[in-house]
Each structure stands twice: as structure tokens, then as C-alpha cells.
Amino acid sequence: MVKTKAMVLREYKKPLMYEEVDKPACGPGEVLLKVKAAGVCGTDLKIRDGLVPTKELPLIPGHEVAGVVADTGADVKRFREGDEVLVSFYIPCHRCRNCRQGRQTICEQLKGRIGFEFDGGFAEYVVVPEDCLISKPAAITFQQAAVIPDALGTCYHVLVRRAQVQKGDSLVIVGGGGGLGLHALQMAKGLGATVIGVDVSAEKLALMQSYGADLVIDGREDPCWSKTVADYTQGRRADLVVNFVAHQASIDEGLRAVGKGGKLALVAYSKEVKFDALYGHLNEIDLLSTRAATKADIQECLKLVLAQKVEPVIGAVIRLKDLNDGLQMIKEGKLKGRLVIDLE
Template structure:
């Protein structure tokens, strides 16, 4: 291959499909990957807008989440071989700091950047990647489902179990049930026997959330969700709030928690500033947990969960040329489930 296709951000909000030079043979500790499918996420929206929170150089290949096939392995790689299917971990962690050694990769003390956000991402036909940061895909998991794992499914797995310690039989409020991570959270929580309450912004999304398995669906444009949740739980509140929308829902989310309840949050799409009544916090003994990304172990668990039948929700699969259309839909919340790009 003398050239390959790559989708590159040339400046803020300016993206183009270009012919690029393929990568060199992989280094001794790397694998060369053929990218099969790329998942779109809000991190792509932020990157597209220029909100990278760190210096970066243009042009920048987009795409932080992917499913890939190994086409070559470096001389020192013994765990992977050509033909293996993998999900590459998006953050280039150091692998040697205390957090990495303890399997808490998303707390790495020396990250070299997140692919597709700070450094070149996966929306290209071939790429090299550290072998230790590639998670094998189990049999029975297809390319599209695997392409949802590195950012979305792994994030939900980490939020629900590593952080919120969700247990069967508990009641959970999932905000934005039509989003990529919201739809995954509904499906996972239902699969372990939880009662799921979710919020959505339209009647169409409400019907889809019910079909997905949500026990109760609240259209937040028509009702105050906190009032409905209090009625549904006989004023006791929920065990867990799955929060990722930020300022607009923050006060109501706290009111929805039962005494000793847990709120786990990974996002702030409606704004990053929220207030809290400290007396409410300690008197009700709330546990508020911030969650960012996921460790490699959560990706592996997520892939096994998908293999068992708890699949992500796929909204639309686009060709490589339609990245802008997908980002526009994410910006306008015109989506139910995940958007993917096929290579």
C-alpha cells in the first residue's frame, strides 16, 4: 500500500478525507492494525470544536474509539498475532506508574495523550499501537459492537460496577437514555435485574427506551424528572444515579437519591458547574463519584458482557466520508444509541 485513507481535522470544525502515507512496520512492542470500524462520541464533538484542553498540532487524524484487526506484530510481541481482532485502548498510558501497575490505567500519571483528541486517532486504514494497550475481542462479538467498547461501553462498565457498585435488584436513574452511554447503561442494568428509570427528550426516544427495557421513562421536556422519580419510589429515592449531563440535571439528580445513595458522573454536556447543599450531602450520606474513561480491565469485561448477549445499541453506521454528519447529530442530540463509521 503506497497511500491510505485518513480522516483529518485540518482546523477547528474543518475535516477532510485525505490520502496519507501508511505507517512504518511496527516497533518491537507494537502491533500494526487495520481499522475496521470507528465509534463516534462526545469527545469527537469536543475535538471537532477545538476543545482539546491541551496543545495539539493540525492536521490531526480523528477517532478515539475503534475495532481493529492485527496485520503485523513487532518482534517482542507474543500475545497477539496477525488476524487477531482487538479493541485498542485510546489513551497512551505509561504502563509503569503506580496507577498503571495496579490496573487503574485511567489514572495514569504520565499519559502521552488520547488518540483522536490530542494525537492522531483511528479514522485511518492502518495504524501502529502498543500491543499492551490492545484488548482481544472474544468470538461472537462483531466489528460494530466491538467499536463501541473503548470509550462508551467501557465507560459504562466502569461507572456501574467499579465505581457505583450497582447490585441486582437496585433501582437506578439513567439520564439521557437515548445517548450512546445511556442506552448501554439501561441494557446492562436491566440484564442484572435492576429497576431502571430513564430520562429522554422526545416521545420517539421514550418509545425506544421502553423497547430497550426501561421500566419507567420520563420526558424531561414535559415533566420535572425529580418529582416523577420521588413518586415512583414512594419518596424513598433511587439507589444509583447515572449522571453525565451536568448542570441542567445536577440539583434534581441529588434530590432523586435515597439515603446513602450513590451518584456517579462522567460528563457535563449541559455545563460543568453545579452546586450542592453540604448539609444534604452529609445528612443523607450520599456518595458522589467522579468517573473518567475506564481501565483496560473494564474493556475486557465489557467485551465479555457483549459476548454473553448484552449488546450496545447501534443507531446508524456511516461511511468514512460522513463523519461531519455524525458529529452534527451528536451536537443536536439527534441520536438513540451509538453512531459508527465503517472503513
């Protein structure tokens, strides 16, 4: 059996192990990818710590994958060896009611996700269903491509599919200087919204400004920032507040920043946060949950990057075996953009 390298999670809350593993083989309808770049995100921290559902350990995580087709199983028709691709990491049934309505991330018979229920891309090789592949245009690098399925896709899903942002809307992005927030900010500007970015360091405020925020607020210096939003919008408040943080204070303040009939969208999630349903009732505020990105969302994001309407923001690039250090960087919240593993 040919051996290759991978980062393997053997025990929750413990560092992943850099190991030699059997090179995976692809079955019918599946493709073997040589991974070229893999994005790392906060969800990988949750996976490591056993806070989100996965398959039984051991698991090779990594759901943000770009690479080259190295082998194809029987019945694979649209891709062949050498094709450059990125991966849509949900594996939906395509037949249920939700799938037929274009909501594949809440498929009623979801088969699983690459990097959660199936081994993922923190490895030299990964097997994925052909159906999950999206062709990577040559103008986009593997590192940029690895950032698109989640850090861009999730933002597109919440702004366009869930919140249906319109030109002229006032938007608040809580955590706007983070690895997702900076992409949401660029997309919201592209959709014609006025964007107020909230974050907590001078560096992140400057980043939000450089990516086009109309107003930036330091949530630490201005803890009652919903008032600042009210002032800035002549009392109307925001049409949409998108929360990428999920700390209770940011939910509470964000809710007060939503105008009557507006929306509060929660991208970050936790079992602990509470929503003031009385305030929601009095103001008819829509609480929007949002789950990841569909393949169609990811394809739309590719178009935005190709048209240079959104720039993938890469904060740091590391080697596969340094993944544990990378997860620590994410935990400390100091990255200025997304973390990417380079496997070229």
C-alpha cells in the same frame, strides 16, 4: 511512501479534511491495524472544537477502533498479522500506584490516548501499542466491537467500578435513551437494579422501555421529575443517579432524586456545571466522577456482549469521508444509538 486515506483535523472548530496521508509504520512493541470500524462519539465533537486536551494539530481523531493486525513491530509477541482486535485507547504506565490499583485511566504517568495525543482510527490504518489490543471474538462484528471500548466500557466503569451497583438498587439514568444511556440501562438491569430512565423525546422513552427500563420519564413534560422518582420509590429516592447529560437543570433535579446516603455520578462533564454542596452535605451524597474505561472493563464488556446480556446499539453507519455529517448528527442529538464508521 505508501499513501492511505484519513480524516485529519487541521484547525479547531473546522470540518475535518479527507486526505491522503503516509501509511503509518509501527515501531518496537507497536502494531499496525487495518481499521475495519470506528465508533464516533460526543467527545469527538469536543476534540474538533478544541475543548479537550489533544496533541498539537494536525490530529487524526478516532478512539473507538476495531480492525485487523496488518503488521507488527519488533518485540510484539502476542499478536500477528490477520488477528482481529479492538483497542483499549488509554496508554497507561502500569507501574504507578493508580495503575497497580486497576485505575489505569487515571495513571499518574499516562502516556496518552489513541485519537487524542496519538493519531486514531478515523483512517484506513492506525498504529497502537500491542498492550492496547484485545482479541475480538469471531461472534462479534467489527461494528459491534467498535462500540464496546467507550459506549459500553464507560458505562461498565461507572456502574461497576465507581458506583458499585448492587442487586436491588434503585437507579436513575439521566439521558438513558442516548448512545451511552441505553448501554448503561441494559447493564444496570443485568446487575439486578430497578432502573428509571429520564430523557426528552417520545422516541427515546420508547427505546428505554424496549431495553428494559422499569419506569421512563420525559424530562420536558415532567421538569420536576425528582418528585416522580420519590413517589415511585415510596419516598426513599434513588441509590444512584447517573448523569449522561451535564445540563445544569439535569444535575439539580438529579441531585434531588438521590436518596440520603446515595450517589450522584457524572459521566458527562463540563466546566460550567455546579453541585449544591449544602444539599450534598445534609444528605451525605457521594459525588462520583468517572473517567472512561480500563482494558479490564472493556474485556468484561466483551463477555457481556458474547453472553448476549448487553446488545451494542448502533444508531447509524457511515463512510469515513462522511464523518463531518456524522458529527453533525451527533450534535443534533437525533441518533438512536451509536454512530459507527464502516471501513470494510
